[in-house]
Amino acid sequence: MPEYKAPLRDMRFLIDDVFDFHASYAALGATDATPDMVSAILEEGAKFCEQVLAPLNRFGDEQECQFNNGVVTTPKGFKEAFAQYVEGGWNGLAADPAYGGQGLPHSLGLLISEMVGASNTSWGMYPGLTHGAMSAIHAHGSEEQKQTYLTQLTEGRWTGTMCLTEAQCGTDLGIIKTRAVPQADGSYAISGSKIFISAGEHDMSENIVHLVLAKLPDAPAGTKGISLFIVPKFLPDAQGQAGARNGVSCGSIEHKMGIKASATCVINFDSATGFLIGEANKGLNCMFTMMNHARLGTGMQGLCLGETSFQGALKYANERLQMRALTGPKAPDKVADPIIVHPDVRRMLLTMKAFNEGNRALAYFTAQLLDQAHRADSAEAREEAENLLAFLTPICKAFMTETGQEATNLGMQVFGGHGYIREWGMEQLVRDCRIAQIYEGTNGIQALDLLGRKVLGSQGKLLRGFTKIVHKFCEAQADHAQLKPYVAQLASLNTQWGELTQKLGMAAMKNPDEVGAASVDYLMYSGYVTLAYFWLRMALVAQQQLQAGTGEAAFYQAKLATCAFYFKRLLPRTAAHLAAAEAGSECMMSLPAEHFGL
Template identity: 65%
Template sequence: MPEYKAPLRDLRFVRNELLNYAEHYANLPNGQDATPDMVDAIMEEGAKFCEQMLSPLNRIGDEQGCTRNDDGSVKTPDGFKEAYKQFVEGGWASLENTTEYGGQGLPISLGVVLREMMGQANWSWAMYPGLSHGAMNTLEAHGTDEQKQTYLTKLISGEWTGTMCLTEAHCGTDLGMLRTKAEPQDDGSYTINGTKIFISSGEHDMSENIVHIVLARLPDAPEGVKGISLFIVPRQLPEGEGVSAENNGVTCGSLEHKMGIHGNSTCVMNFDNAKGFLVGTANKGLNCMFTFMNTARIGTGLQGIAHGETAFQGALRYARERVQGRSLNGPKNPDAPADSLMVHPDIRRMLLTIKAFTEGNRAMAYFAAKLADLTHESNDEETRKQAELQLGFLTPIVKAFFTETGFECANLGLQCLGGHGYIAEWGMEQNVRDSRISMIYEGTTGIQALDLLGRKVLMSQGESLRCFTKIIHKFCQAHAENEQLQEFIEPLKAINKEWGEITMGIGMKAMKNREEVGAASVDYLMFSGYAALAYFWADMARVAHEKLAEGTSEAGFYKAKIQTAKFFYERLLPRAYAHKTCVESGADTLLSMNEADFGDV
C-alpha cells in the first residue's frame, strides 16, 4: 500500500501564492481568526491525522468492509470507530460551523483543506463526516431554531452523524417518482414509511446517533418534483442530553455489494412508521435538499483530486525505484542492470497527465472554495451575488470534470506499475475501484452536464459563463506584453473566444430542437473543464515565473509548474477541440437510429 504524504507544499502554493488566501481571510467577517499561523498549524495537524491515523486504515477498510448484524446494526472496519473518536476529540468536526451552535466559525475553505487530505488518505472513512457536513448545511439553512438546537448542535460536535436519503429502487435521478410517504400526526410530527437505497454511511457504529435527511411525499402532495417534502428522521429520537434506547423505526435492510469504497456502509434503509420532522416548507423539499446536494457535489469533486493525488504518489514512487529497460538514447545508469522507469517517455506522459489534472483541478477547487466563503460570509450584497453566480457555474464542472479526470488519473497510476498495479498490495487497483463511483453519485456526469449547459448557461442567457470568461479576458489583457507567458496567452485567448461561440451555436440549434442541449451537454462540460483549467495553469505559470525572477531556493518546484503548464497546453488542451467537434456534430448522430435498430438482447 503506498504511503500517503499530505501535499502541503502544493496546497500552500495554491492558497498562499496563487490565490492569496491571507488577504481573502483578512476581508472576511469570520476570517479574522484564520491568521497565517493558525491556518498553517491546522494544516500541519490535519496532515498528521490523515497520514498517521486514516491512511493506515485504507486497505483494512477495503479488505474487511462493513458487516451487517442480525439486528440491522452495522460494524465498520477495524480502527474506523477509534479514528472517528479521535477526529471528534481533535475538534475537526466543528471547524467551519457557526459558533452559535457550537462550531469554531472558521471559513468554509479551511474545511475544504481537511476534506481533501482526508479523502486522499482514506476516502471510505472520509465519507462518514462528509455526509454530516451536508446535513449540517441543510439544517443551518432551512431548519427551525428548535431543530438546530436539537440536531445541528449534535452534528457539529460530531456526537451524531448525518446522511442524505434520496434514491429509491424504481427512481434514481428522477426524484419526482419517489414513493416514500409522510403522514402528518397530531403532535406536528410525521410518520415516514418507505425504502431508500444507495445510502452512504446509512448505518454504522461510529456515532451515538444518525440523523437522516429524507425526501418523502405528503398525502395531498402534487405529482412530480413539486410534491416533495424534506424531513429529519433520526435513527433514535432525542431524549434529554442523549437518545432513546429504542430504535425510531429506521433500520438497515441490507448492505450493498459494491465495486469499491468497501469501508463505507452503503445501505438499503427501511423507514417503518418512523417519526420525522418537516424541514422548511411542505412540497418544497427539493429546494432545501439542493443545499445538501450542492455541498456534496463540491465534496465529490474533491474525490477526483484525491484519487489523482493517490495515483501520483504511488506511481511516482514506483517509477523512481523500479528499474526496467534502457533509455533509447543509451543507458542513464550504466552501473545498474537497467534504468529506472523514469527514463521512458510514456511513463512521463502518464505521470505528467496525472500531475497536470490533479494540480490544475486543485487550483480550481480552491478558487471555488473562496467563492463559497463569499456566498456565506460577505457583507456586500453584490459580492455575494457575483460569487453565487460564479460558484453555481463552476459546481457542475468541479463535480463532473474533476471526477472524470480523477478516474483517468487513477487508471494511469495503475498503468505506471504495469502488472504490479493490478495486484492489491500496491493499493493502485483499490484506488481505481474507489474512484469509479465518483462519476455516478450526487448526479452523474450527464446530469451535471445538463445542469451546466441547460440550467446554468442557457437559462441565464450566458450570464454565468460570461462571469468566468471575463476573468480570463482580463488576465489575457493584463499579460498581453509578458513575453514569458505568450505561449499560454494566445491559446488561452483563442479557447476563451471559442467557448462563447460554441455556447451561442448550441443555443441557436436548441431554439429549433431542444434535444440539441442533451446531445451537446457532456462534450460541452468537458470542453469547459479544459478551458477553465487552461486559465488556472496559465496563472500558475505566471506565479512560478515571478518567483523565479525574485530568486528562490525552490527553483525546481517552480520550474516544474512551468513545465507542467506547457505539457497541459500542448498535450491535454487539444482534447478540448475534439469535444468541440462532437458538440458541433449535433443531435442527429445520436437520435436518428430507431430504438429497435440497436439490436436484439
C-alpha cells in the first residue's frame, strides 16, 4: 500500500494563499477558527489519518466485513479507530454546539474528511454517512428529535445511515415500496426492505440511526409521495439512551469490488417504530439535504483516492529503473534510468497531479461556499452561495470521481505489472474508487441534474452565476505578462460554454431527448472549464509568490508547470466533449432497442 502523507503544503497553499480561508472565517464570525487553530487541526488530523487509519486500509480490504446471523463485524482495529476519532473530537468538529458539536466551519470538516478518505476510504464511510444523517436531522428534525438523535450522533455514540435504495429502484425513488403506517401514539410502523445500505449494521457504535424513505398509505404516486423517517436500531429510552430493540435487522451484506471494509447491507424493517422528519410527502426535499452533503463527500473520494495513488506512483517512478532516457542516460551509474525520465510516465504523473490539485481547488472553493451558505449575515449572500453550490455539486460529484478514477488507473499503470498485483496496493485504489461514479446518484444522473434541472431549469441563471465569476477574472488578468495566453483560452471556452448551453436549450425545446443525449459530455466540458479557472487562480498566486521571492520556488514552479500541462494536454479534451454534446440525439435514438444485438 502506498504510504499516505497528508498533502499539507498543498492544502495550506489553497487555504492561506489562494482562497484566504482566514479572511472569510473572520468575515463570517467564525472567530474560533484562528489561523493557529486551523493549523493545529490540520497537523493533528494528518497524524490521526497517517498513523491510525492508513495502516488499517490494506488489512480492511483483505479481511472485509463479516456477517454472522444478523451481526456484522468490521475488520480488526476499525472499532478502536472510531473510538479514537470520537475521543479526538473529530466527529463533531463542524457540528452545532447546541447539540454537542464544536461549531467550527464546515470547510474545516471537509479538509479533515479529505485526509480520512485518502487514508482509508472504507473506514471513512461510517463517519461520512453519520455526518449526512446529522445534516438532515439538523435541517429538518424537530427540536426533540435534535436533542434525542443529533446529540448522540454528534458525540459519536450512535452512527447514521441513509436508506433510499430498494431492489426495484435506486435512481427512481418514486417507486419505493417501503410503507409507513401511522400509529395512535404519533409514531409510524415501517415495513419494507432496503438494499445496499452503507454502514447499515456494524459493531462500531451503540446504536444506528437509519434515515428511511417510505410511503404513507394515502401518499400520492411518485416522488411527491415520499416521506422521511428516523428509524433507530434501538429505541431511545426515557433517558435518551439506546433502549429496546426495534424491528430492524440486517439480512446480509454484499461482497463487492471495492470498499470491502464498508458494510453494504440489506436492512429489513418489520413494523419497526419510525418517526417522521419534516412534513409528510416532503421526504425527498429533506433527503436532498443529506444527498447534497453526501454528493460533495463522494466527489471528495475521487480526489482522495487519486491523491493516494499519485503518492504511490511518484515514489515508484523515481525508484523503478527501466530503459534509458531517449535523450541519453540520466543515471549513468545505475543499470537503467528511473522511469520518471520517460515522457509517457510523466504524462501519467502530470495528469494525476493536474486532476488532483485542480479538484482540490474546486473542492475547497465549494467548501467555502458551504460556510457562506451556513453563516453569512445577509439572505442575499446566503442565496448566492446556495445557487453556486447547487450548480457546482453535480460537477464536484461526477467530474471529480471520473477524473479520480482516471488518476487511480494511471497510478496503477505507472507500476506496470506490479500495479496489477495486490501486494502494492495500487489496484485496491482503483477498486475502491470505482463505486464513487455509481452511488449518490450515478454520474449519468448528475449530468442530467446539471444540464436539465440546474442549468436549463433555471433558464441559465445558475450557469451565469459561475461564468460571470470566470469572466471577471479573465477581464482582470487579460494582460497578465506570463498567463495571458491561458487567460485568453479560458475566456474563449467560457463564452463557448454559454453558447453551447443556448444551443442545447433550443434543441431540447423541440426534443427532450437532446438533454439526455448531451448531458454527460456537457458535464465533462463544464468540469474541464471549471478546473481551468481554478488552475489559473493557483498559477496567478504562484507567479506572485515567485516574483515576491517568498522562497519555496520549486513548489510554485511546479504549480506553473502543472498549470501549463493542464492547459496544453487536458483542456483540449473540451473540443471532443463539445462536438459530442452538439452531435444531437438522433445517432443514439434511431436504432430500435431490439436491433442492438442478440
